[in-house]
Amino acid sequence: MKSHTTVAKSRMRARITAGGSLLVVGALALSGCSGGSGGGSSENVTSIRVADYYTDDPAKTIIGTALDQCGTEAGVTIDRELVPSGQLVSKVLQQASSKTLPDIQMIDQSDLPTIAETGALTPLPDAGVPTDNFGAPALSAGTFKGTVYGLPPTVNAVVLYYNKDLLAAAGVTPPTTWDELSAAAKKLTTNGVYGLAFSATNDGQGVAQFLPTFWSGGADETAVDSPEAVDALSFWTSLVSDGSASQSVLTWGNSDAGDQFFNRTAAMMFNTGSQMAKLNKDTTLNYGLAQIPVKSAGDEPVSVLGGEDWTLPQTGDKARAAKAAEVLTCMLSDKTQLSLATQRGTVPGNPALDAQYLEALPALTEYVNTVNSARSRTAQLGTGWAPVATALGTAIQSSISGQASAADALKTAAGN
Secondary structure (H helix, E strand, O other): OOOOOOOOEOOOOEOOOEOEOOOOOOOOOOOOOOOOOOOOOOOOOOEEEEEEOOOOOOHHHHHHHHHHHHHHHHOOEEEEEEOOOOOHHHHHHHHHHHOOOOOEEEEEHHHHHHHHHOOOEOOHHHHOOOOOOOOHHHHHHOEEOOEEOEEOOEEEEOEEEEEHHHHHHHOOOOOOEHHHHHHHHHHHOEOOEEOEEOOOOOOHHHHHHHHHHHHHOOOOOOOOOOHHHHHHHHHHHHHHHOOOEOHHHHOOOHHHHHHHHHOOOEOEEEEOHHHHHHHOOOOOOOEEEEOOOEOOOOOOOOOEEEOEEEEOEOOOOHHHHHHHHHHHHHHOOHHHHHHHHHHHOOEEOOHHHHHHHHHHOHHHHHHHHHHHOOEOOOOOOHHHHHHHHHHHHHHHHHHHHOOOOHHHHHHHHHOO
């Protein structure tokens, strides 16, 4: 990792150093091509299908390498399927109805309850996949009605990235409150550089990036049109309306926002650790991480737990299912968790590995604490989160695009 990171604590919060990373979360698509059973049951299984949404490097290669290694250990090759974002739930439901589910399917944590409710997933304990090497947050995110259906090799949370050089040149310190962020973003917007970049897409990525501001401002998913919720969305909207952030946030995913920061066309950004490996390729990019600013000094920051659950769909082929369980057990092993986390800047799903993780990345202590205390999107509402997430995504788009005020957009969301 880079030597440019430092950790400095204030009375209100701990700032997180660069080199840490977070993953957010986005609800991206999984592919459905040929039949999940590969043409019927066979004891001589030589390959299995695995679906995930890591279409961009370096994550695409890092995940692919891990899958191939686990496939080799299980004696199978991996037929990997990659699909762009926005199609996850509909694709999985379509595959379930047509019996074409892959053998292993990666699912965004926020969508797991909806998919598990259909009966399309195999409980991991029933498949012999160990679950005892995971912490409570990861287990909670992969559990539906008391049964574990999926687990994430690594987890993360959304934070604020800042370009140390650009902030220093502008005489700006990393903001800790909404007012400070607004002022900093305005001051940093100059000469083709926006003060802030983020994702406000109408999907899981945009909603996940908004939730830390939403929650830290006192809002709650059970009342999305509360005064606190309106304040949070009004604040986000103001960052675009005053020119501190580009209108393009409406179409930027996590990777797009990361590109803006990487190219120095954004001085700060909200994002997850999915971008850290890419950013670290440029050794001249001097950046840091801080917790998402809160509404008022002294408020408690709340981040959102990110990560994807790896699951075993019901394919009806016992031999392939057994091999898939072997591969998944390898992907969820402590060894693979550590490897993936240190390469990508995410955090192992097993908190017992934190000490080993921090030996390699000692600057990330505060980041690890933030991830381990992050809130799951589905913890409160379960399957009820999916329609709320959809409504919030639409409200974010409506407000930022100017089609409706924050209050009206959230009132509509609450009625859905």
